[in-house]
Amino acid sequence: MRAIGIILAGGNNHRMRELSQKRAIAAMPVAGSYRSIDFALSNMSNSHVQKVAVLTQYNSRSLNEHLSSSKWWDFGRKQGGLYLFTPTLTMDNNYWYRGTADALYQNLDWLKQSHEPYVVIASGDGIYKMDYGKVLEYHIDKKADITVVCKEMPQGADLSRFGAVKADDNGRIIDFEEKPMATDAHMVSCGIYIIRRRQLIELIEKCAQEDRFDFVRDILIRYKNVKKIYSYKIDSYWNSISSVESYYETNMDFLKPEVRKHFLQDYPDIYSKVQDLPPAKYNAGSNVKNSLVASGCIINGTVENSILFKKVFVGNNCVIKNSIILNDVYLGDNTHIENCIVESRDTIRANSRYVGEDGVKVVIEKNDRYIM
Template sequence: MNAFSILFSDIFQNYDIGGFVKNRTLASLPIGCRYRMVDFMLSSLVKANIPNIGILATNNYNSLMDHVGWGKDWDLNRKNSGLKIIPPLAITDSGVARSKFEALNHALPYINSMLQKYCIVADSNIIANIDFKEMLKFHEANNADFTVVCVRRKPRNGEIEMLVDSKNRAYDLLYHQTGADYECDTLIKVTLMSKEMLIDIIKKGNSKGWQDIVRDYISKNFNRLNVYVYKFDGYCKVIDSLDSYYNMNMDLLNEDVSKELFLSDTEILTRVKDSVPTLYGEKAKVKNSMLADGCKINGEVKNSIIFRDVIIEEGAEVKNSILMSGTVVRKDAKLDYVITDKCVSIGEKKDLRGDKNRQFTVPKYMDI
């Protein structure tokens, strides 16, 4: 495919995700038992035969580097192309990029070295199987300057509605500061453009203090640009809050969602870890849950997502929860609407409860 890609490992906004991205990038946030956030976008790009993918890192990207490595598990460990993590350069007081344009400016040497004609710029917190081959065909057929991806749903706070004509050409946009109660063509942060266009925008954006390609450039130039909307009608979630993170994981317990994401012709690739199968004890009870390898289950699990190497002892009850790898739930403990980070230990007879709209979160390595 005659395109390369730039992925943002973070989205340069003050999204906390319950403290789970305090010491890691959003791209490396664990999701769905054995995956990381970036796996979904990477897998769609690999399916489209994108030969070069650069991930723009900002800070706390050790876990991202540990996960993707040289791209071997995505067949991107190649001699002259493949996967590259582009770390921050110390051009600001903090030593890291403060906006997407500063991050893109860091990547200019990488972008200039690319031989492909087009570039796909995307956030890595998008959970969807996007057909980038079809998107490029759509882009070329319409002689577009920009093609952006939209999904049909109600826009949330801070999201953009694209206004399009009958041929899906955009002529304006609306910024919904407080969301809206109607469905519309809601923008997700995936943009296709030429390499030359991207370089020109980066240079202009840095000199003018721009923050976002769509809001700061495209929105002001509809009259002279061919901007088209590629409408995506499959499952799509943008993870930018604890609520969206929790709901996306719970969506995986829906058979239709799981089939679309994991049993489509786009294989979701991730780092391979060899481990033993999960062991279920005589008193284990598991209902409507997803469990990874290496677990030891002797208690009750219901409506939950359980990552690798989790131990749930006899008498413990885990409901409506997400337990990341290495979590231990001791005997007779009760968890309901709880999200634990890695290597958490829940003591005997502890009772931790959140609710559907406000989950109880436990930081990494915490003993309770």
């Protein structure tokens, strides 16, 4: 594919509450064995984009560890490869990334030194499968300046955390509102863009001259009547884990057979860093229904409609329902967890009870790990 890839994975989002205090949103665990960024990286690899840059900033340690080897996504090549860029202090610049456009500007040399004519820009928090090659074909066919991948949302959906898009019958975007409180639009931007590399450099340099820092607000919205910006509709599964509620909903979607088949069985695959862990162990008395249980788990209790990530220990007579248990959690005997997200590396004392009464409850405990 005649394009390079850029994954924007540096932002923080307060809607994730406690979950983003120790990790970047792009490093959030998804579906038992993946991280959020795995989906964008796998789409790049499967679309034959051989040169990909990941722009990281906020709480990037766990994300950098996850991306420490490019071989898992088949980027370990002589040509191309996986690049990690963090904010760099220089004589001319002493800022962190002040926005998405500024993040691109601070790494403009990488764009200028590349030779591919097009750039695929993607967000690190999207859960989807896509062939970017088809989007590029559409982009070229429409003679577009910028192509924005969009998704039709169901009637009544909350669009306040998305960019709301309106397009004419030909697909050209005629209106773009960033995170509107109220709108009559039904289509949202998925945070995936295709643009010619030279034009991106020109637009980013102009933004920097005018002290503008945001790609959506200062390029897409500002130039919507000047540049030919088109929408490309995705009709398969897409979600963004930009809030605790959407993160919970996205993981729970993987308990649906059609979503699980789409991501885990249908070609092409989603790749991730692999850890050498033993398979999950179900001891006598355990009872597991409609759940995803990752490797390294030991189950002694009841698990229903839940997702357990790696190395979770479930004690005797525990009940886990409609919940997400992140990596390396110890649940003491007789614990009851329902409608919750339990933070990674937690130790939940025996006889504890956590129930999300008014929505999803995030459980964080830091107890000494011992048999209780």
